[in-house]
Amino acid sequence: MISESADFKVAVIGASGLLGRAISDELARQTRWQVVKTAFRRGNATTVILDIRDEAAVRRFIAEQNPSAIVITAAERRPDICESDLSLAKALNVDALRFIGTVAREIGAWTLSISTDYVFDGTQPPYHPDDVPNPLNAYGLSKLEGELVLMRTSARSCVVRLPLLYGPVVDWSESAVTSLVPAIMKSTGEDAPATMDAWATRYPTFTPDVAVVVRQLLERCESGTPVNGVMHWSGDEPMTKYDIAVCIARKLGVEAKLHPQYAPVDATPRPKDCHLASDVLESMNMGRRTPFETGIRTVMQNWPEPTIVR
Numbered sequence: 001m002i003s004e005s006a007d008f009k010v011a012v013i014g015a016s017g018l019l020g021r022a023i024s025d026e027l028a029r030q031t032r033w034q035v036v037k038t039a040f041r042r043g044n045a046t047t048v049i050l051d052i053r054d055e056a057a058v059r060r061f062i063a064e065q066n067p068s069a070i071v072i073t074a075a076e077r078r079p080d081i082c083e084s085d086l087s088l089a090k091a092l093n094v095d096a097l098r099f100i101g102t103v104a105r106e107i108g109a110w111t112l113s114i115s116t117d118y119v120f121d122g123t124q125p126p127y128h129p130d131d132v133p134n135p136l137n138a139y140g141l142s143k144l145e146g147e148l149v150l151m152r153t154s155a156r157s158c159v160v161r162l163p164l165l166y167g168p169v170v171d172w173s174e175s176a177v178t179s180l181v182p183a184i185m186k187s188t189g190e191d192a193p194a195t196m197d198a199w200a201t202r203y204p205t206f207t208p209d210v211a212v213v214v215r216q217l218l219e220r221c222e223s224g225t226p227v228n229g230v231m232h233w234s235g236d237e238p239m240t241k242y243d244i245a246v247c248i249a250r251k252l253g254v255e256a257k258l259h260p261q262y263a264p265v266d267a268t269p270r271p272k273d274c275h276l277a278s279d280v281l282e283s284m285n286m287g288r289r290t291p292f293e294t295g296i297r298t299v300m301q302n303w304p305e306p307t308i309v310r
């Protein structure tokens with residue numbers, strides 16, 4: 001029997017990405033809802049190809065699908081690319097949110113967009129949703145502008161800021177956590193030790209856990225009590241990239257030569273500690289936290305090649 005909620009339709013824009021796939025998997029288990037997914041370069045039989053820089057295409061897609069809710073995970077999330085291509089960062093992280101927000105408002109769809117802890121400068125953690133942002137790089141600035149554009153365009157919208165993500169990947173480079181794996185493996189040979197940042201504190205957050213938060217926010221929308229405004233969600237284990245690399249090496253069962261780097265060396269400035277206080281969503285009984293040891297073991301086990309996972 002199809003329940004009334006089969007009328008509730010969710011569009012996931014950017015379903016082919018690291019987070020979009022986790023959200024799509026979570027929603028696929030929520031069988032009452034219709035889900036329509038978009039991709040850009042990595043489309044398949046289950047996705048609609050959509051370029052969110054194309055305003056007319058965005059309008060056509062949303063008007064045709066007429067979703068009750070739109071989840072936006074499409075973005076340019078690589079800080080170095082945003083720094084070197086400001087127009088791409090603006091097109092994906094700012095202008096596209098205006099295009100989507102405009103049509104969402106017209107059809108009355110609730111919109112959930114994903115943003116980043118990099119809207120803060122990392123000097124005074126923990127950060128609450130109404131703390132004053134001060135992005136240090138072009139990525140953080142574009143994401144902050146995107147937040148403001150969406151919320152100004154459509155009042156029925158929610159922005160969830162997240163920290164460093166990891167989860168099931170299709171290649172190691174998909175996440176800044178798993179992208180450490182090749183350097184870790186290389187350091188087990190004759191090469192010099194792999195230098196790992198031990199300066200910035202991160203809170204690695206498992207994408208399937210974020211997908212639970214997104215599903216819970218969609219349930220609030222479906223029940224007629226949507227959550228609007230800026231929200232934070234974060235894992236609660238402070239780790240530097242050096243700590244993360246040590247943990248991954250242990251899981252791989254390799255003797256890696258890792259060298260901690262206690263000063264920032266990135267060409268693109270990054271904040272030191274942007275811990276996001278998640279108490280607003282927690283007070284609504286939302287969220288789930290998978291311990292990093294468990295989450296990273298799942299990711300490594302599902303990877304086709306490696307080896308010994310402990």
Ligand SMILES: NC(=O)c1ccc[n+]([C@@H]2O[C@H](COP(=O)([O-])OP(=O)(O)OC[C@H]3O[C@@H](n4cnc5c(N)ncnc54)[C@H](OP(=O)(O)O)[C@@H]3O)[C@@H](O)[C@H]2O)c1
Binds near residue numbers: 041077175
């Ligand atoms: N990854 C992190 O550590 C992290 C941390 C905090 C916040 N966030 C935020 O979380 C969200 C999701 O990030 P992610 O890591 O899942 O990113 P991702 O893996 O790079 O995925 C990006 C998505 O955007 C799509 N896309 C790229 N260009 C497009 C275009 N022109 N038109 C339409 N779609 C396009 C991609 O489609 P194709 O792959 O099919 O081309 C893909 O589905 C972003 O808003 C990001 O800023 C990420």
